[in-house]
Amino acid sequence: MKKILLIIALISISTIGFSQNNEARTQNNLNLGVGFSGWGVPVYIGLDFGIARDFTLGLEFSYRNYRENWRNDYYHHSIMGFSGNANYHFNRILQIPSNWDFYAGLNLGFFVWSSPDSYHGNHSSGLGLGGQVGVRYFLSNRIGLNLEFGGGNAFSGGKFGLTFKI
Numbered sequence: 001m002k003k004i005l006l007i008i009a010l011i012s013i014s015t016i017g018f019s020q021n022n023e024a025r026t027q028n029n030l031n032l033g034v035g036f037s038g039w040g041v042p043v044y045i046g047l048d049f050g051i052a053r054d055f056t057l058g059l060e061f062s063y064r065n066y067r068e069n070w071r072n073d074y075y076h077h078s079i080m081g082f083s084g085n086a087n088y089h090f091n092r093i094l095q096i097p098s099n100w101d102f103y104a105g106l107n108l109g110f111f112v113w114s115s116p117d118s119y120h121g122n123h124s125s126g127l128g129l130g131g132q133v134g135v136r137y138f139l140s141n142r143i144g145l146n147l148e149f150g151g152g153n154a155f156s157g158g159k160f161g162l163t164f165k166i
Contacts (some may be wrong), residue, residue, distance in 0.1 A: 031060075031146055033161015039079060040066030044159055047166075048085075054092055058085045060109070075119045083109025085132065101136040107150070136163050 027050040035042035046060030065078040087105030096102055107130050113123045134148030144163040151157065 028166045029056075030164045030166050031058075031161055033146065033159055035062065035064075035157070035159035037064065037157050039077070040064035042079070042081070042159070044081075044161070046085075048087070054089045056087045056089065056103070058087070059083070060085065060107075070119065073118075075116055077119075077123060078114045079111055080114075081109055081111040081128075083107045083128075087132070087134075099138045101138070101144070102134075103136075104131070104133045106131050138163075141165070 029048040031044070031046045031048065033044060035044060042062045042064035044060055044062040046058055048056040048058040051057050060081070060083045062081040062083075063078070065076060068075050068077060085105055085107035087103040089101060089103045090096065091098070091101060094102070107128075109128050109130075110126070111128060112125045115123050130150050132148050132150035134146060136144045136146045138144035142165045144165075145161075146163045147158070147160050149158040
């Protein structure tokens with residue numbers, strides 16, 4: 001009976017966080033932080049859901065505001081972004097240590113650009129399709145740092161923040 005309980009305990013522990021053979025297990029994560037962009041400093045919050053081995057689907061919300069000098073007048077803008085993403089995680093096939101998580105994928109989102117009525121520039125809301133490449137380093141079984149670079153949409157050129165396993 002003790003051996004059965006020990007085996008069950010070991011299986012349970014190996015399914016929480018990381019597996020025993022240096023592969024990151026795709027799971028659910030909460031991500032938050034700041035981005036870098038030519039249009040202000042975005043803040044973001046997102047959720048990633050492990051849907052299959054090495055694959056996640058995610059949702060993200062971002063917000064930023066900034067001030068622009070356009071034709072010798074200053075205008076304040078704000079941008080809200082709502083996106084979904086799909087990522088492939090490379091740890092298993094590249095045999096990367098379990099405290100790292102390397103991934104790449106695509107995102108599709110909608111951004112709402114709010115500018116004053118007197119602004120006659122070319123900022124408008126719209127749909128954006130982009131790609132991203134990212135890495136996470138886990139400081140513990142539950143908390144990590146994330147860094148991601150992306151392009152092709154108006155959400156941000158990159159972002160840095162924290163990841164919490166949920």
